Amino acid sequence: MENYSQTILKMVNITKRFPGVLALDKVSFELLKGEVHVLLGENGAGKSTLIKIISGAYKKDEGEIFIDGHKTEILGPNHAQKLGISTVYQEFNLVPYLSVAENIFLGRNPMKGSMFPVIDKKSMHSQAHELLNYLGIDINPKTQIWKLGVAEKQMVEIAKIFSMKSKICIFDEPTATLTSEEKGRLFTLIKKFKSEGIGIIFISHRLEEVFEIGDRITVMRNGQYITTKNKKDISKQELIELMIGKKIKEEVREKREISGEEMLRVENLCGDKFRDINLIVRKGEVVGLAGLVGAGRTEVLRAIFGADRCSKGKVYLNGNPLNVRTPQEAVCQKIALLPEDRKKHGLIMCLSVGENIIISSYDFVSKFGVLNKGKILKIIKTYIQKLSIKTPSVKQLVMNLSGGNQQKVIIARWLSANSDLILLDEPTRGIDVGAKQEVHQLIFNMAANGKTILVASSEIPELLKICDRIYVMHEGCISAEFINENLSSDQILHAAFGRDRESA
Incomplete structure (x- = not known):
């Protein structure tokens, strides 16, 4: 028999069918103790189906699952938790009006009294405080969940999983809404989990993260297992080609001649979340808006589109004053917005x-x-x-x-x-690498055809790939403007943190 001494989870020839669809076709996967194993693939590759089988949400049709070397049937989510399997989804499993401590120990509260047992709140808060301190999470255990930000809620979810003594932890797109600083704190926690011998399955579309936090990488495509590689043995370009199943040209931003013709001019624009915004975008130009979460990028785009009110300032389109009060009026002026939340607003x-x-x-x-x-x-x-x-x-x-x-x-x-003027807010958020490259190519094509593009993105590498110039926002103001020639991520980050106020 094979030696599984370092293998927490082994899946062999897993098959899952839905009506008319073969979602997983004889997929094999292995997770070792104390490793971060990245699961990669385009949307529809089968990643979600595989983790839902591991977490007990779906039952496999065929194949074998071994946990700690023992053949196992995962009967449902509760059974998966008993087996030591936990998942951190993008939608958190927390009760808003309970405290941090109550959420961490929900269903497992420390009790006192033998005849009429009641929750021992003092012990619960003490244990929660000790746990949060151990994990380096600076949150008061008595705070109600609804008062916390997204990143803090995620930390509570992770603390809850740690308290359950999970041996397998699945992170599904955990950094989608985090700032770079919050992502750093998350990765510190993941490394803590690794040091405790917890096996981690990490799903992300951001290849920079894959190489930053991953140990091994498994690629899936069209419901099939493709390969597993150590991260040091494969390049980003090779990963993309494995995911989409064909060789691709690496994205290169061609230096283009931009006409001097101004399409958009914004002067001293002020709103609830931004102030004194001054920017220019020329015909056929791709201009970026960088900044941390909450810097005001989205609000600037919405104001130009007429979706949010401005308190003062002027906007000019083709040299003419633009006075749009609603998105309908903006559309009539040939202005378009691809919103951050495409399902809700787009x-x-x-x-x-x-x-x-x-x-x-x-x-x-x-x-x-x-x-x-x-x-x-x-x-x-x-x-x-x-x-x-x-x-x-x-x-x-x-x-x-x-x-x-x-x-x-x-x-x-x-x-x-x-x-004529196209405003893009996080145009590739939540989409896979192949689709991301296609969207980038569409942006290049639109600019080449004379469209004017203003794009807000929290992904600095994306802006460096597609933009001719980049404005950086910090706490509602423009802190820097850069021409995209030999520009580095560090320069943009410095300006995003308010450490730079210059043009380059």
Whole structure:
């Protein structure tokens, strides 16, 4: 028999079927004690299905699972927890109006009294305080959860898992909404888990994180196992090619001649979350807005789009004063916004792909109030083909598409409406590497065709890849402006933390 002494989890030939879909096809996976094992793959590769089988949310159809060398059937989420398996999802499993300590020990509260046992709150708070101190988490155990920020809630979730003495911990996109400083604290905790011998499965679309925190990397594609590599034995480019199944050209931002023609000028713009914003974007230029979470990037874009009110300042479009009070007025001025939360603000999830693409273009496809259905279908099909939107039909509900294809649908909407100024807020958040490269290429193409692009992103490497110039925001103000020539991440980070106020 094989020696599993250092292997906490071993999965052999795991198969999972849904009606009409083979989600996992004989997938094998192994997790060692004290390692961070990164699970990589495009959306639809099977990562989520695999971790749901490990965490007990799904039952496998075929294959074998071994935990600590013993063949095991994971019967459900509660059984998975008893086996020492815990998961930190993006949606936290915390009770808002209970305290930090009460959430950590929920269902396992220390009790006192033998005849009429009650929760021993003093002991609970003492144990929680000791645990948080050990993990280096600076949170008062008596604080109610609803008063905490996203990163602090995540720390409480992690403390809860540690208190349960989990041996396997799954992190599903844990850094999606964290600042770089918060991410650093999370990675410190993960290293603490490693030192305790806990095996960690880490899922992320951000390859920089994979190489920063991972030990081994398993790649999945189309529901199949592709390979497992030590991180030192593989490059970022090789990983991308393994994920998408083909060789790709590495993204290179070509130096372009930008016309001197100003499309957008913002002067001394002030709002609730920003003040004295001054910026210029020229026709055919891609300009970035960098900054930490809460710096005001999103609010600036929303103000230009007419979604948020401004208290003072002026905006000019093509040299003319722009006075838009609503998004509808902005659309009439050929301004488009791809919002940060595409599902809440960008798409109508219960409508089809075609309906979402054409919804801002009805003025162009109707005459005397009568829609030209032939013209509508032609436009929809043109942009599905142009943007390589993967959908079985124009009638497919947009909620059923992957994140990358949903982003493309919003871009198709604004291109079909012939928008000239395109505002992009976190354009690649939550989408896989292959889709991210496709969105970057779309941005390059739009700029080459004379569109003006202002893009806000928390991913500095992304801005360095796609932007001609970058403005950096700190606490609601622009702290620096850079031309993207030999520009480094460090320069942008310094300005984002308010340590720089210069142009370069």
